[in-house]
Amino acid sequence: MKTSSSRRTFLKKSVLAVSAALALSSGIYSTSAMALGEPEKPDLKFGFIKLTDMAPLAIAYEKGFFEDEGLYVQLEAQANWKVLLDRVIDGQLDGAHMLAGQPIAATIGYGTKANVITPLSMDLNGNAITVSNKTWEAMKPHVEMEGGKPKHPISAAALKPVVQQYKNEGKPFKMGMVFPVSTHNYELRYWLAAGGLKPGFYAPEKGNTAGTLDADVLLSVTPPPQMPATMEAGTIEGYCVGEPWNQQAVFKxxxxxxxxxxxxxxNNPExxxxxxxxxxxxxPxxxxxxxxxxxxxxxxLDEENNKNRPEAVKILSKPNFVGADYKVIAxxxxxxxxxxxxxKRSEPDFNVFFRYNATYPYYSDAIWYMxxxxxxxxxxxxxxxxxxxDMAKKVYRPDIYKMAVAELIKDGVMQKSEFAEVMTTDxxxxxxxxxxxxxxYDGSKPNAYIDSLKIGLKGQDKL
Structure with missing residues (x-):
């Protein structure tokens, strides 16, 4: 949609002041602390996976917000999360919609070692766990009912007897998630463990990266758009994925x-x-x-009680973005x-992009994933x-975020009151x-938190 011939002119500003950057990274906040220079690289290519939570990229592109900044962006769908990360690391992509665990894992050296940072959280929530019709029918007798409908949230304890039946018959119970360091992997594991099921361990030093050691439920990687078809084929009995691939299973x-x-x-950070x-x-x-x-x-995306969401759904349903049916995304x-x-239940916060400080990169969010x-x-x-x-501070960069916010306020585009809490947070x-x-969970005491969880490694444990 956007071409160089349609580029907007903008006032040339002075080069970014180093002292201002240092002041902001130290937590000092002033809307006049910096003067932002022209973009050093105006032509950019960003990657994404076909999920509704790539919406901030699509909207910044379609509504001209990138062009307002003198940026001319190409958005390109990627085949899977590994390809996306590799292309950012080798420079084919300038940046990307990423799983929260990807910059962390790269920086600590789990998988590909590279220094990847995030100056912005893209959303809260947006995922769900779906099971096959067969598994649901087997779970249902163990689900508490309320007014003739299942009482939510549903615990994985209702899945436990189903998994036991598979064991009794000598069959593995398999579920899908999108990537080993994905939010989906950790959410699915958390849900299973909270219900008394063991989701398995990784042992990278022994060459075991499958994550299935001592597992009651075997988890494996499936790209998001392929989840429904993989479950329909009987390869997996359920999955954890972002939208629209849970609702797609319902529609199908x-x-x-x-x-x-x-x-x-x-309000799980996504x-x-x-x-x-x-x-x-x-x-910079x-x-x-x-x-x-x-x-x-x-x-x-969030303003005035989601008033723009129907327009956002129309944009996301385009084949170059998510490409799913409007009704499924909506x-x-x-x-x-x-x-x-x-x-069908009301869930106004199923997707959150700005409310509840959703865009701020909290250190404690990074630490939870670790x-x-x-x-x-x-x-x-x-x-x-x-x-x-230390690792959280290497990866999550609120200093960059705060400089961007200071400029938005100086431009008159946003109000200081919209960021009052995050501008003073540690x-x-x-x-x-x-x-x-x-x-x-207390992000300042990660080991005490790890030790408080019933299932999983603790303290000095090693596999």
Missing amino acids: GIGVPVISDNSIQT KVFGLREDFYTQY NTTIRVVKAMIRAAKW NSMTGTFEYEKGD TQMRRWGQISEYKPDSWYT GFRGVQNDFMDGIP
């Missing part, structure tokens, strides 16, 4: 979503925008302008979610609490009591 009549990730943890650290070093003005555009897009993006066929990596063996050895904090959310099993 092949499966039933049993829980959304917002019910596993309220995707991030990821780019190489050296990209930011080389192109460009990076800040990208973040500005995406914050504006996130606000547009089922979650417009504030409802359908579980069992006909059981606690799950340690819990399931991807981090194979004990690490002190300070290690988790990057930690405090104690969170919003997980389905009631176990509190």
